Amino acid sequence: MDGSFQVSDAATPYVQINAVGKVYASPRGDVVALEDINLDIRPGEFVSIVGPSGCGKSTLFKCLAGLEPVTSGAMHVAGGPLSGPPESLGMVFQRDVLLDWRTILDNVLLQAEFRNLPKAKYRDRAAQLLQRFGLGGFEKMYPWELSGGMRQRASICRALLCDPDMLLMDEPFGALDAMTRDDLNLELTRIWQGSEKTVLFITHSIAEAVYLSDRVVMMSRSPGEIVDVIDIDLPRPRPLSIRETPEFGAYTQKIRHHFAELGILKE
Template sequence: MVISALGRRRRNARGRGGVPAPDVDEGRWIEVDAVHKTYRPRRSEPTHALSDVTFTVRRGEFVSVVGPSGCGKTTLLKILAGLVPGSRGTVRVAGHEVAGPLPEVGMVFQAATLLPWRTVLQNVMVPVEVRKLDARVYRERAERLLAMAGLDGFEDTYPHELSGGMQQRTGICRALVHDPAVLLMDEPFGALDALTRDHMNVELLRIRRESGQTIVFVTHSIPEAVFLSDRVVVLSPRPGRIAEIVDIELARPRALSVMASDRAGVFVERIRKHFDGAGVTDR
């Protein structure tokens, strides 16, 4: 029921308002073309964060971005979200050039950033209120998303009553409620303990499988990137350049046990070789 309802709405969508432009190429759902970013503070030297970053993301694809601390991973995500401008180059999401925040994009941050005075359902409905969408229609969608995320029965619970993993799942539902064309995730599980993080990775793949979402996911963890992704974009040390884009040829659906396989180990080591000796990523 959830799969068909969410998928049908996505296939029939056209135009603005969190949905793709007509005739957009689904093989180039996200286009990043020769993007550079230099920060120019008033009282210090410029920082060259990104240099000539170019790649595309297909519709429905899960792409992770890994690289050393300070290489521009979060900056790249913010440029995709329209939160900061690139210095040069262009970015398009679902056929729309990014020149500011787009309704086509949902974002999940490192912390859940839930409003403590609002219940789980009320937190999920925040984007609906901000965009002045039909609350009756989107409340039903919010409830379906919460059920899909294993949070049915917690709609009237407040954030302080939830575990860290449940808070992050609520944040994912909030980012998905207006049916964005793209979901951006900035190390959303980095603060969780290892067992909870593994559980959240499995949950994220299940949610993504049922929603059909296109996801760009930033992480420091190479094994996490391999487990989750269709492809992994590997950035060099600052200024971040694309060192390699690795196709993760592991069958889906995936269980955590796949990470013990020799095949997964090949991909982990292929990515890790870019950083060996630098101590810059989670092993």
Template sequence: MNMIANRIADTYLQVRGAGKTYPSKHGSVVALSDINLDVRLGQFNSIVGPSGCGKSTLLKCIAGLENITSGNITVSGKPLIGPPDRMGVVFQRDVLLDWRTILDNVLLQAEFLGHPREQYRDRAMQLLERFGLKGYEKRHPWELSGGMRQRASICRALLCDPDLLLMDEPFGALDAMTRDDLNVELARIWQGTNKTVIFITHSISEAVFLADRVVMMSRGPGRIVDMFDVDLPRPRPLSVRETDPFGVYAQRIRHHFAELGVLHE
């Protein structure tokens, strides 16, 4: 535990008083209100909340893909202006290009950043092997299952070894067994690196299993209503979800959302 505590001691990302308002013909829509969040270097944060609470909007703002309308965001002490350096993003949909092979889809990240493809070819192949896609590098996305496609999209996000990994419900559309498998592999990847991760999910169990800290959001408008550290030893086998300590964390989230009228107990 001391090694983990030392690794995540430094603040990497700060969100202060952030708000996001969208104009519409029926009046302004407040998507986010007074968001305050400190993310430590190397920390795995899960953000959980109901549909429409602004989780994805917050992630897009942190990614520099949307501008906040109030407050500020800093990364490594610098104001966020556009996408931060050394960032990888995984969306709920894999957004692979069907006319490119799986290897070429993974290498697209290097091309996008202006790096030579061949410089990253070996790393791409290593990532594909690690995520169970060895032998599929010359296939096209339409030849793969949904789970395999999402594995490829994670490889693409990891290709250039980002410091910050943003994941917007990446496993939401997958079957339960594939989702469990990718949860375990993502946890292994995180433990072997110093990546700072922000992971959006609707799943309470997934949020607790993966995270150092769980951030809870509620709608009307989107706001943070609670956050807490998850003190469960790592590595975490899937069986940890059947233990009493895990159940206490999960029940805390359910109870809080029930009090807000989001869930029924």
């Protein structure tokens, strides 16, 4: 296996990851986090990354967000080499990282402040996003007054405020209850299908990856490398009930079986 997973159509990829490696220095010696990562992602594609803890998924995201330099190889975003945080990027983390001393509306508007954009210009959009994600009427409340699911909704609104071309989502629903997770999966797919955003999504849930994605990227144990990319050929829009179909089950079983062959999961 050459570890190369390029797109097959003629469209110029929005994201190009070429032979990327990442090594961390430590007192006990170098730690190889990523090794020979090759991946092209189409404009507007939804790609999920699954793999065991410690396989380098979050490291890959940090490099793609321009927060960590790569040790070897290169990354390109929107046709240009990546040398810092991409201009049009939104990020959602596993923790909502809201500021407890700011209202929910002001937390969402923080994205505009970071970019030195006029808050007044984005206030209406922030309110509209909060309404869309079921937070209408909570604008003046503080994060500590909201549930975990509501806080995470607010963090997604913050990432979407400036209408980014690319969203990086690092296991954003992992700490939520099943019903809230399902609800946010539905809302995320509606947002994505109504836009042209390129989405990279980290999850430990194989079923969630299959439900959300056009392609599922499988990563091995450390040092992290891509072992397969699975195309998900299921019709859109996808109701939650699609998870009960034989076709959906065949995809989850295929991914689970592959991980079992690698010794990562037990069957």
